[in-house]
Amino acid sequence: MPPTPAPIVTALENRGHRLTRPRRRVAELLADRSGAFSAADLLGDADRRHVPIGRATVFRALELFTDLGLLERIDLPSGDHAYVVCDAAHHHHVVCRNCARSVEVADSGLQSVVSEIGRRSGFQIDTHRLELFGLCPDCR
Amino acid sequence: MPPTPAPIVTALENRGHRLTRPRRRVAELLADRSGAFSAADLLGDADRRHVPIGRATVFRALELFTDLGLLERIDLPSGDHAYVVCDAAHHHHVVCRNCARSVEVADSGLQSVVSEIGRRSGFQIDTHRLELFGLCPDCR
DNA sequence: ATTTTTGCAAATCATTTGCATATAT
DNA sequence: ATATATGCAAATGATTTGCAAAAAT
Numbered sequence: 001m002p003p004t005p006a007p008i009v010t011a012l013e014n015r016g017h018r019l020t021r022p023r024r025r026v027a028e029l030l031a032d033r034s035g036a037f038s039a040a041d042l043l044g045d046a047d048r049r050h051v052p053i054g055r056a057t058v059f060r061a062l063e064l065f066t067d068l069g070l071l072e073r074i075d076l077p078s079g080d081h082a083y084v085v086c087d088a089a090h091h092h093h094v095v096c097r098n099c100a101r102s103v104e105v106a107d108s109g110l111q112s113v114v115s116e117i118g119r120r121s122g123f124q125i126d127t128h129r130l131e132l133f134g135l136c137p138d139c140r
Numbered sequence: 141m142p143p144t145p146a147p148i149v150t151a152l153e154n155r156g157h158r159l160t161r162p163r164r165r166v167a168e169l170l171a172d173r174s175g176a177f178s179a180a181d182l183l184g185d186a187d188r189r190h191v192p193i194g195r196a197t198v199f200r201a202l203e204l205f206t207d208l209g210l211l212e213r214i215d216l217p218s219g220d221h222a223y224v225v226c227d228a229a230h231h232h233h234v235v236c237r238n239c240a241r242s243v244e245v246a247d248s249g250l251q252s253v254v255s256e257i258g259r260r261s262g263f264q265i266d267t268h269r270l271e272l273f274g275l276c277p278d279c280r
Numbered sequence: 281a282t283t284t285t286t287g288c289a290a291a292t293c294a295t296t297t298g299c300a301t302a303t304a305t
Numbered sequence: 306a307t308a309t310a311t312g313c314a315a316a317t318g319a320t321t322t323g324c325a326a327a328a329a330t
Contacts, residue, residue, distance in 0.1 A: 018330070020284090020328070053286090057287070059319090060321095079215075079221060109252070117245045118274070120245065123272070123276050125273070134267070135264045180293090
């Protein structure tokens with residue numbers, strides 16, 4: 001049985017969630033993924049690798065991991081939902097439209113753009129999402 | 141029968157789409173909406189006002205209008221899909237998390253943030269989406 | 281021992297599709 | 306006249322739910 005990625009173990013423990021076998025399995029599947037993927041992709045991985053996990057459990061784990069900040073749920077230009085693994089706290093993702101590879105990017109100056117928009121619009125801005133899509137260096 | 145909003149009429153004509161009764165009806169429903177709304181919201185409007193339009197037709201009109209740049213499809217923090225009416229060409233939307241009111245905002249300095257990210261990540265960035273959520277002046 | 285989590289299958293929800301009919305050009 | 310668009314009802318696909326059994330603390 002492959003090892004369960006440490007950050008996931010700690011994140012679960014910190015918030016009093018149980019470290020179950022199915023959650024570990026999902027964590028392993030995630031560890032082998034790079035870039036953006038859908039719930040269906042993960043279900044497919046599990047199937048292909050004969051890792052037994054219930055469909056509902058996968059959805060529940062994705063939701064939990066997202067709450068814990070281990071994943072972020074993004075929306076592709078097509079409108080489909082996808083997930084990306086997160087390392088840092090606040091950041092955004094650039095996703096390759098060809099191979100789905102994704103990298104986290106720092107908030108380079110976005111913060112001031114956001115406050116500028118808040119000022120101009122009169123809104124009190126709580127959240128923002130910046131999603132970027134294009135071609136990664138390899139796919140260019 | 142209420143008037144069909146002019147920009148919609150011209151947008152359809154320009155691209156050789158037919159100005160049908162159902163599309164006019166959708167256009168009228170849109171005109172009476174402010175802020176972000178879902179396909180279901182619109183279907184609800186039609187129902188409530190006894191405006192007869194098929195469900196499929198509403199979805200098809202929303203897709204068409206989005207292609208024409210009259211609407212933008214956004215994703216709420218909840219992950220639900222929503223639409224907002226667009227005036228300008230390129231812009232982003234701030235959506236009130238309380239009343240769903242939305243306003244378009246200019247690209248204040250975002251362009252340079254995007255190119256900065258492109259440079260740092262090595263990606264060739266084609267598209268980006270910035271969605272902002274918070275409280276509008278009235279809901280604060 | 282107790283509480284949380286699982287897995288299944290059924291339910292739900294949004295969106296799409298096929299196709300015969302109606303409508304705009 | 307002819308191509309396009311509609312409406313229906315059925316299909317699809319993704320995600321969620323209820324609930325009894327299983328596993329983690």
